[in-house]
Amino acid sequence: MTERLEQTKIMHRIVQHNGTIYLGGIVADDTTASMTEQTSQICKKIDKYLALAGSDKSKLLSAQLFITDMSKKDEMNTAWTEWVPASDLPARATVGVADLGSPTTLIEVVVTAHL
Amino acid sequence: MTERLEQTKIMHRIVQHNGTIYLGGIVADDTTASMTEQTSQICKKIDKYLALAGSDKSKLLSAQLFITDMSKKDEMNTAWTEWVPASDLPARATVGVADLGSPTTLIEVVVTAHL
Amino acid sequence: MTERLEQTKIMHRIVQHNGTIYLGGIVADDTTASMTEQTSQICKKIDKYLALAGSDKSKLLSAQLFITDMSKKDEMNTAWTEWVPASDLPARATVGVADLGSPTTLIEVVVTAHL
Numbered sequence: 001m002t003e004r005l006e007q008t009k010i011m012h013r014i015v016q017h018n019g020t021i022y023l024g025g026i027v028a029d030d031t032t033a034s035m036t037e038q039t040s041q042i043c044k045k046i047d048k049y050l051a052l053a054g055s056d057k058s059k060l061l062s063a064q065l066f067i068t069d070m071s072k073k074d075e076m077n078t079a080w081t082e083w084v085p086a087s088d089l090p091a092r093a094t095v096g097v098a099d100l101g102s103p104t105t106l107i108e109v110v111v112t113a114h115l
Numbered sequence: 116m117t118e119r120l121e122q123t124k125i126m127h128r129i130v131q132h133n134g135t136i137y138l139g140g141i142v143a144d145d146t147t148a149s150m151t152e153q154t155s156q157i158c159k160k161i162d163k164y165l166a167l168a169g170s171d172k173s174k175l176l177s178a179q180l181f182i183t184d185m186s187k188k189d190e191m192n193t194a195w196t197e198w199v200p201a202s203d204l205p206a207r208a209t210v211g212v213a214d215l216g217s218p219t220t221l222i223e224v225v226v227t228a229h230l
Numbered sequence: 231m232t233e234r235l236e237q238t239k240i241m242h243r244i245v246q247h248n249g250t251i252y253l254g255g256i257v258a259d260d261t262t263a264s265m266t267e268q269t270s271q272i273c274k275k276i277d278k279y280l281a282l283a284g285s286d287k288s289k290l291l292s293a294q295l296f297i298t299d300m301s302k303k304d305e306m307n308t309a310w311t312e313w314v315p316a317s318d319l320p321a322r323a324t325v326g327v328a329d330l331g332s333p334t335t336l337i338e339v340v341v342t343a344h345l
Binding site: 002004007008009010011012013014015017018020022023024025064066097098099100101108110112 | 134135174176177178179183185188192195196201202203204205206207208209210211212213227229
Binding site: 117119122123124125126127128129130132133135137138139140179181212213214215216223225227 | 294316
């Protein structure tokens, strides 16, 4: 069974199949904010989408964090580790990329989780 | 059960395990084409590989679109939304990257789907 | 059942759920080494993490290779194809990115596998 939720023009923000949940890439709504704040905004949105899918952050499997300024990785990690309890941290990769759609978008996060 | 199909020197283009299908990264064959056309070429290749795996675009789970020129995102989305019916759109992330192997390669797409 | 192993401050290097294994992004320990050598170091670390999860490189499903210098892709492939037997090659995408955390880090690899 496949469940698709939160449709936009170009994706479903949430797709669940066979107990695995795939979220679309998430950026902050307010990209004038700092890296820490953008990351926190994204984490709140992940909470919201996982709740809609019937899951939560204790069930994260993997995360990819695309960031445009690797020098701000520590700022990002501050928000990240405040958000996920240490025992629940998913597998993670952080990759420094060229462009996330606007000059002030510092981070985009893609996660998978389970039901 | 794991099924691997379409072997190249460095990957299998299609790997299926336990009902989940992983495709290797796909670029256009003709990279002199526009972003819209390169994206359409890629979508046709995804159709072909999913068919070989016994699936189709109505069963997409997630997609990552790596592009070298974010200003052409709308052109990309034109081809994308012509290809996937709105109700079947997968979770998606678009990331602007530095290099996709040749100066004219504008987009590379990675998808997962299910049987 | 979810199994998380090898906890760091910001992730678990290994997460297994329902028979699918997600590894965190892996870079070489010695980034003064060549692309071929960095890739070989990473492959050895993947072997180690997959063994801890109860799997091995014959059970790879997908791989994403993020590299900072696409001109060294052939060097990377030399180490890659020495490591994985042709019949076991996973689905793969190679993406040229801006920054992997240090100026000499040439490659970061993310893989999924199965039990």
